[in-house]
C-alpha cells in the first residue's frame with residue numbers, strides 16, 4: 347500500500363486519510379481495501395472562523411471553542427476519548443462507518459460487498475440488536491454512531507465539499523436493495539468545511555452504556571431559532587435522524603424498544619431545557 351501527501355484537492359483515485367482513527371482499523375481488518383492512501387491534512391481546511399469550521403478541525407478543538415454552539419461542543423466533548431478527539435477530525439467523524447458488530451466482524455450482510463456482491467441478509471434483525479436502529483430498520487438496522495452529525499443536523503448546518511454545497515442531512519442516505527451506500531459522497535469528493543447558521547440556543551444529551559468513551563445508544567440534539575426547535579437523534583436510524591414526526595412512529599426490534607423510552611425522555615429534557623434557558 348502506498349501513502350502519499352495530497353498537494354491539491356484532486357486525489358487521483360486515492361483514499362483520503364485524515365486522523366486515521368476510523369480508517370486505519372478498517373484497513374487492518376480488511377473491511378476497507380486501498381492501494382493508495384492520501385494524507386489530506388495539508389489540503390483540508392482546519393480551524394474555526396466565526397460560523398465556518400474547517401472539516402480538518404479536531405473534535406478536541408471544537409469542544410472547547412466558545413464560538414461553537416452548545417449542541418456541537420457537547421456532542422464533541424461526549425464522543426470517544428480525549429486521545430481520539432485530539433486526532434479525529436470533523437470530516438472523518440461525519441464519514442465514519444457503522445459500528446454494527448456483524449458488519450465489523452465481516453459477516454456477509456446487506457452492507458458488505460464480497461467477491462459475490464453484496465450479502466442478502468441483515469443478521470441484526472433476528473440476531474443481537476440491542477444497540478441497533480428503531481427507525482427505518484427494515485433493510486439495514488444499523489444505528490448511526492455520530493454524535494457530531496446529529497448535532498449538525500439539528501443546527502441546520504451546511505457542508506461545503508470540493509464539488510458542491512449541501513445541507514449536512516443530505517450527506518446521508520438510507521441504504522436500499524439498489525444502492526447500499528449510506529452517504530451521498532462521490533468518489534474523489536472531499537469534505538472541506540461546515541457553515542453554521544445563527545441559532546438562539548442548543549443542547550446535546552447522550553445516553554451511553556458508560557459515562558465516557560461510549561457510542562450513543564441514543565443522542566439527542568435540539569436547536570432553537572426564533573421560536574422554532576429542530577431535534578435530531580444519533581443512534582436510532584442508519585442515518586442521523588431528523589425528528590419530524592413523533593417517537594410513536596418508531597418501529598423497534600424485539601430487544602431494543604427501550605431506546606424509544608430513552609429517546610422520549612431525552613427529547614423531553616432537551617426541549618424543556620431550551621425553553622427554560
Ligand SMILES: Cc1cc2nc3c(=O)[nH]c(=O)nc-3n(C[C@H](O)[C@H](O)[C@H](O)COP(=O)(O)OP(=O)(O)OC[C@H]3O[C@@H](n4cnc5c(N)ncnc54)[C@H](O)[C@@H]3O)c2cc1C
Nearest residue numbers: 364365366367368369425426434435437438439492493537
Ligand atoms: C473507540 C472509538 C470510540 C468512538 N466514539 C465515538 C462517539 O462516541 N461518538 C462519535 O461521534 N464518534 C466516535 N468515534 C468516531 C471518531 O470520532 C472518528 O473515528 C473520528 O472523528 C474520525 O476522524 P479521523 O480524522 O480519524 O478520520 P479517518 O479515520 O482519517 O477517516 C474516516 C473516513 O472518512 C474519510 N475522510 C476523512 N476526512 C475526509 C474528508 N475531509 N473528506 C472526505 N473523506 C474524508 C476517510 O477516507 C475515511 O473513510 C469513536 C471512534 C473510536 C475509534
Ligand code: SF4
Nearest residue numbers: 446455468486487488
Ligand atoms: S444492521 Fe446493517 S450493517 Fe448490520 S448486519 Fe444488518 S445490514 Fe449489516
